[in-house]
Every structure is written in C-alpha cells, then in structure tokens.
Amino acid sequence: MKLPAYVKISGINYTVVLKKRLEDSGDACWGVTDYPGATIYIRKELSEQKQRQTLMHEMVHAMMHEAGLDDIYNDEKIVNPLGNMLDSTLASNDLSKLY
16 A cells, blocks of 8 residues: 555645654654645655554644644544544554545
C-alpha cells in the first residue's frame, strides 16, 4: 500500500509526507498536521496499516480545522475515535463506486 501524495480536504490539497522522525511539542509521535502549510506528516517507520490509520487520524484533525472547529480540532479524545472509525469504515467497505 502506498499513501497518496496528497488528500483534498474542503477544497484544500494537503500534501502527505513520510518522515523518519516526528515530534509534536517535543514528544515523539506518529503523525503531525501543519495547517498553514497544508501538509500531513506521517512517521515512515510505521507499518503500512499504522501509516494508513495515522493518515485517517490526521485527516480528521484537518477536516475539523477546515470546518472551523477551532476549539476542538486538536482534542485527541474526539479525534482518536473518529479517526479509528473512519479507517475501519473505509477499509471494510468498497465505497469507490459511490464516486
């Protein structure tokens, strides 16, 4: 599985970049979204499944940000379950025929 080079979120092209080491506020992490730069960084050493799950997680952050949910778009208690459910739903269903 290869991650896409970019994902479109609310009309904005977010570039997807694999990176060897990622930090968020000084702590190692699996993914980071740079909202002003419209870039999603994913840790390169993760398994393909974890890369995909992390991309979904970061996409939820970006969707909430682009929707103007400034008070909650970085709330991991909300983003974690939504990202996991998005990944599971997309992986379990062939929705490509809808588009």
